[in-house]
Amino acid sequence: MPVLAISCGDPCGIGTEVVLGALATLRPRRFAAVVIGDRALIPARIARAQPRALPPLRPGELVAVEASELGRDDRRPGRPGLPAGRAQLAAIDAALELVLAGGADAIVTAPVSKEAISRAAPSIGFRGHTEYLAKRSGAGPIAMMFHGPRLNVALATTHLPLAAVPHALTTARIVEVGRLLNRAMRSLFGVRRPRIGVCALNPHAGEGGLLGGEEIELVAPAVDELGAVGRFVGPLPADAAFRQAATGRIDAVVALYHDQATVPVKLLDFGRSVNLTLGLPFLRTSVDHGVAYDIAGKNRADPTSMRAAIRLAAKISSERRDFAGM
């Protein structure tokens, strides 16, 4: 039975709400959960535990790990100060510690505030949730993936201005992401020989160089190289790639930039897509939304995405698929 470490993210956002909301609707559970967050935000009815002395958990059991103990002023919705910044970092660290020590099988994360963490702990150079997990766990190359009912997409670049994307792309990076996605499709999702389409950067896949050279210079060589490890096709015009994925002609897509992936994911898998990090030494899923300060503390947050993230982590963990190196 899998044990999930669920970090509640920013105590001033909707994190704890969606975690508790999701867990409330997931009974009967075939997993146990360790909810990691602020003392005051987690109801007293949930038993407390120490991460280093976690008791044996039964299916359906829920324990809480207190990563912080914020005063009322420090956990006001929408206003993370230095203590709240430190608190969300502490929650990530506790989840990491748990999974790296073998006390949990996977991490599920609620959203954090990059700004709040950076202000609270400038010396660690916090660039993002995913990058921090990778660095702290000594991971190699990583990639962001969306898994939903209709689309599986991994991204070669993520949070970059569009103008920086052409310069950031390399054949080596596309190959890296293609390999991670191929492996994830096989070991996490049980597709024996996944057919993976690699997107082009330019309209009409560059139209033989008339509309850009990246297809010929970067993408086609990557697809060639990936031919040695799996069934890759491309460079495909992005519109054709997602159409083929939506109709089942291919199983997954390598997207080259953020919106190339998120536009189709939001259209076809809205609220049902889970964000996975490939390349970590453990399974990690997360929600597809942010801290949502505008509705934090009002009990209006929709836990659908968190429920999907928890369910997927539980499902993959219980099938004991090999996610090491995913």
Add this chain to the structure above:
Amino acid sequence: MPVLAISCGDPCGIGTEVVLGALATLRPRRFAAVVIGDRALIPARIARAQPRALPPLRPGELVAVEASELGRDDRRPGRPGLPAGRAQLAAIDAALELVLAGGADAIVTAPVSKEAISRAAPSIGFRGHTEYLAKRSGAGPIAMMFHGPRLNVALATTHLPLAAVPHALTTARIVEVGRLLNRAMRSLFGVRRPRIGVCALNPHAGEGGLLGGEEIELVAPAVDELGAVGRFVGPLPADAAFRQAATGRIDAVVALYHDQATVPVKLLDFGRSVNLTLGLPFLRTSVDHGVAYDIAGKNRADPTSMRAAIRLAAKISSERRDFAGM
């Protein structure tokens, strides 16, 4: 009753096939059509006409205008030589002549080969079907639009390498396209006060400048300016914009680059989306596919897109909406 001038495009592609295929399934028709193409490709049972001496046409009537008379070698599928290049230009010219002289209410175009036309007539500097129509008709600013059952999208830039898009975008151009789209939604599609979303260029709409400055520098000022002429919102992250359009919260979208528009259009309106040119002094619709040399001459081409293009041209023309300046 509207008269449509339908140019068959490249005689070595699937143009004539899809035009005749579409017209065959559109009875009973509430319009008349002038099919403009190569003599040998249009069946002899269709009566011939002279564009300058077009007889009065009845609903459902079909006449042919011979724009070329190619020999067998010059109309081989997939192999447009100089004569075929000249022939497709002649078909466009005949359609233009007809509509500008008032003999037709709208132009519907099958795809041409930019390369074949450029080779055959290098002196005219043929940059594309749409640009040629604009230049020949003395149009002002134009924009490409997709109209389908679920999405209405106009594009601020079209056939550019992705790396060139950020440099090509200007506030003035976004305003121009927003105005054209607003007017089209009102006068062509009868939406009295269309709500139009303007896409951002960068992920998360630039996240306040962290992920790119174009939203603040270019897009937001354009949306402000457009507020004087209609109900515009933005800059919206592209994934949010298309989600809002798909769920009916907004009526139309201004996309900033080709794939930003074509990925959602192909996913939601596949085969049912019609390409319109906004800003011409007449209505022009066209198909969403190319010359398709791989299947040309085999009678395997799918006329669905051409049928949609003809139907839309007929519908708008028969409702006598004001498309001058669209």
